[in-house]
Amino acid sequence: NAGVTQTPKFRVLKTGQSMTLLCAQDMNHEYMYWYRQDPGMGLRLIHYSVGEGTTAKGEVPDGYNVSRLKKQNFLLGLESAAPSQTSVYFCASSYSRAGLNEQFFGPGTRLTVL
Amino acid sequence: GNSVTQMEGPVTLSEEAFLTINCTYTATGYPSLFWYVQYPGEGLQLLLKATKADDKGSNKGFEATYRKETTSFHLEKGSVQVSDSAVYFCALKLNSGYSTLTFGKGTMLLVSP
Numbered sequence: 001n002a003g004v005t006q007t008p009k010f011r012v013l014k015t016g017q018s019m020t021l022l023c024a025q026d027m028n029h030e031y032m033y034w035y036r037q038d039p040g041m042g043l044r045l046i047h048y049s050v051g052e053g054t055t056a057k058g059e060v061p062d063g064y065n066v067s068r069l070k071k072q073n074f075l076l077g078l079e080s081a082a083p084s085q086t087s088v089y090f091c092a093s094s095y096s097r098a099g100l101n102e103q104f105f106g107p108g109t110r111l112t113v114l
Numbered sequence: 115g116n117s118v119t120q121m122e123g124p125v126t127l128s129e130e131a132f133l134t135i136n137c138t139y140t141a142t143g144y145p146s147l148f149w150y151v152q153y154p155g156e157g158l159q160l161l162l163k164a165t166k167a168d169d170k171g172s173n174k175g176f177e178a179t180y181r182k183e184t185t186s187f188h189l190e191k192g193s194v195q196v197s198d199s200a201v202y203f204c205a206l207k208l209n210s211g212y213s214t215l216t217f218g219k220g221t222m223l224l225v226s227p
Contacts, residue, residue, distance in 0.1 A: 004157070033214065042203060042219040043158070058214065090157055101207075103215060105157035 002026055004106035006091050012112045013081045021076040021109050023091030030096040032074040033058075033103065034066060036087040043090065049074055050096065081113045116141050118204050120218035127194055127225050135189040135221045137178075137204035145206040147171075147180050147187040148215070152201045161189075161202070165209070194225045 007022045023032065030051050035043040045058030049068040063085060065077045074093075078085060088110050092103040121136040139145065146165040150158040162171030167182035176191045187204060204218040 040219060042217040043215075044217075045214055048214060092158075102160050102163070103158075105159070107155075107157045 004091055004093055004104050006089075006106040006109050008109060009107070010110050012114065013078075014114050015082060017081050018077070018079050019081065019111075020078075021089055021091075021111075023074045023076070023093075023106060024072055025074075025091075025093040025104070026072065027093060027104065028071070029093035029104075030071075031094045031101070032068065033092040033094075034064070034074065034076045035090045035092065036060065037090060037108075038087050046076065046089075081111075083113045085111065086113045087111060116145070116206060116208070116216045118206055118216055118218035120202075120204050120221050123201075123220075123222040125221060125223045127223070129196055129225055129227050130193045131225075133189070133191040133194045133198075133223065135202055135204075135223070137187045137189065137218060139185050139187065139204075139206050141185075141206055141208060143208040143213075145208050147178070148205040148207070149176070149178055149187070149189050150203040150205060150217075152203065152220070154200070158203060194223070196225045196227055199223055199225045 004025045033048040034046040044060045047066040049055045052071045055066045067075045091106040094101045094103045118139050148163045149161040151161045152158045162173040164171040164180035170179045178189045201220045201222045203220045205215045
């Protein structure tokens, strides 16, 4: 049982390049989330999904797109990377049922945009 | 809206000292409250939680009591260890309908031998 995994662990991009971050979970969770973590800012929600084929915007969605084609995977895309998107990105997942909705986090992806 | 305020760090303590990390919140509804811990280079892990007023969450020697009258959820530990050095995040989630976690900015704890 691997829990929540993220690919890649590190990445350096040039301004304007695109990339996709992959999150996978093997716990059969309905909900999945993408956060970014910046110094002094805590975690901020980018996008989330309440089920396969559905996505919704979080607190800071601009410049990002997501897709949830399979229940176990949640992809985060940057179409044209900017230095302001330099951050550590965390994926999380949870069950939908109240009382069982602890979020489980992946190990993070450290992204640098030059 | 919903928000969580934590004391700024870093908090530096000697081993076996008493720890308190303050957390207060504002919420538009009735929240559940959480403490997450992030060890260096890792993702967040749930440390403890409380789902209603006066509940006490506890785990690994850490405790926090949900105080509705003061809108607080302070984290305490009687005797910290070097291995407790990490960043601690307070968070809330509304109990009604679907809602996401709202995190505080995190408090770094550094424990020296």
